[in-house]
Amino acid sequence: MDIKGIIFDLDGVLCSTDEYHYRAWKQLADELGIPFDRKINDRLRGVSREKSLEIILEKSSKSYTEEEKRRFADSKNRTYRQLLSELTKNDFPKDVTDTLLRLKKAGKRLAVGSSSKNTPLILERLEIRNLFDAVADGNDIVHSKPDPEVFLLAAKRLGLAPRDCLVVEDAESGIQAGKAGGFYTASVGEAARLGLGDFRLGRLGDLLGMI
Ligand code: BG6
Ligand code: MG
Numbered sequence: 203m204d205i206k207g208i209i210f211d212l213d214g215v216l217c218s219t220d221e222y223h224y225r226a227w228k229q230l231a232d233e234l235g236i237p238f239d240r241k242i243n244d245r246l247r248g249v250s251r252e253k254s255l256e257i258i259l260e261k262s263s264k265s266y267t268e269e270e271k272r273r274f275a276d277s278k279n280r281t282y283r284q285l286l287s288e289l290t291k292n293d294f295p296k297d298v299t300d301t302l303l304r305l306k307k308a309g310k311r312l313a314v315g316s317s318s319k320n321t322p323l324i325l326e327r328l329e330i331r332n333l334f335d336a337v338a339d340g341n342d343i344v345h346s347k348p349d350p351e352v353f354l355l356a357a358k359r360l361g362l363a364p365r366d367c368l369v370v371e372d373a374e375s376g377i378q379a380g381k382a383g384g385f386y387t388a389s390v391g392e393a394a395r396l397g398l399g400d401f402r403l404g405r406l407g408d409l410l411g412m413i
Contacts, residue, residue, distance in 0.1 A: 205386065205413040207360045207367040208305060209353055212316035212324060212339075214247060214372035214391050215406070217294060219286070219324060226282035227258060230274060236262045244392050248373030250317055250346035251275050279320075286320065289327040301407045302333050310413070311335045315356040315369065317346040336360045347375040350383030357385070368413065370406070374398060388412075 214220035224243045231238035238258055246254040255275050259266065266274070302312060313336040314321060321339035325331040336359035343351045357367050369380035372391035377398040380387035389399035390406065401412060 203386065203413070205310065205366065205368045207311040207313065207335075207357065207362040208409070208413075209313045209315040209356045209360075209367055209369045209385070211248065211369075211371045211373065211376050212314055212321055213318060215370055216298060216314070216330075217289075217324065217328060219289075220247065220372065220391075222282055222285040223254075226278050226285060227254065229281050230278045231258055234262065234274070244374075247392060248317055248347035248371070248375035248379070250340065251279065251319070253346060283320065283323070286323060286327060289324065291327075291329040294328040294330055298406055299330075299333070301410060304410055306333070308413075311360045311362065313337065313356040313360050314339065315353045316340065317343070317352060347373065348378035348382065350379045350385075353379055353383045353385060357383075368401075368409075370403070370409070371399065 210216050213223060224240065227243065228238055236258060245257050252275060255271055306312060312334050314334050316339045319340035321337065336356055338352050338356035338359060340346065342355055345351045353369055357364050364384040367385050368388055369385040370388045370390065371377050371380060372393050374393055374396060377387050377389055377393050387399040388401040388403050390403045393399060394402040403409065
């Protein structure tokens with residue numbers, strides 16, 4: 203195995219914005235009187251805003267029009283962006299920066315591959331865009347994970363073939379997407395707890411001993 207590039211998921215891998223997604227969805231679900239908990243939330247990891255809403259509405263006794271659904275998704279996104287507005291570069295863990303810098307020093311090319319349309323905002327708030335050679339996100343794709351589209355685009359932007367890249371993910375859908383695209387996969391967080399991926403990482407720094 204000769205890994206030349208590493209493609210990181212954003213929410214729940216590089217930063218803890220997965221928690222903000224949870225809180226914003228929880229607020230919407232409470233307003234609508236729909237049961238929603240962390241177990242259901244794990245199914246939303248890596249999945250687009252619209253698909254996430256569909257999963258939440260599975261527990262609703264009512265059916266909603268497309269217009270209502272659009273309003274719900276917009277409302278969740280407003281709550282989410284409100285939470286993001288409090289992010290600063292101090293919220294980006296120092297050990298993650300150190301890991302990324304050491305990987306770059308070792309000659310690895312680094313990318314972000316996220317389903318989120320808020321990726322540019324998060325990279326800007328955390329002031330980490332310049333750590334990456336390429337970014338592919340929810341604004342660039344039609345199909346969110348488990349479709350491999352976002353990772354294939356990230357690899358293309360790195361100028362590398364999937365077999366030369368490792369995808370790092372916290373979502374089951376993300377590990378599936380990595381596999382479907384022909385990438386090596388490493389799991390953290392929820393995906394690691396489920397025992398998914400070619401490699402399981404306790405923390406991002408474990409990458410340093412691996413490749
Ligand atoms: C993924 C998250 O990174 O982005 C999902 O894991 C989220 O939970 C998806 O639904 C889309 O995010 P956004 O910011 O475009 O609503
Ligand atoms: Mg994630």
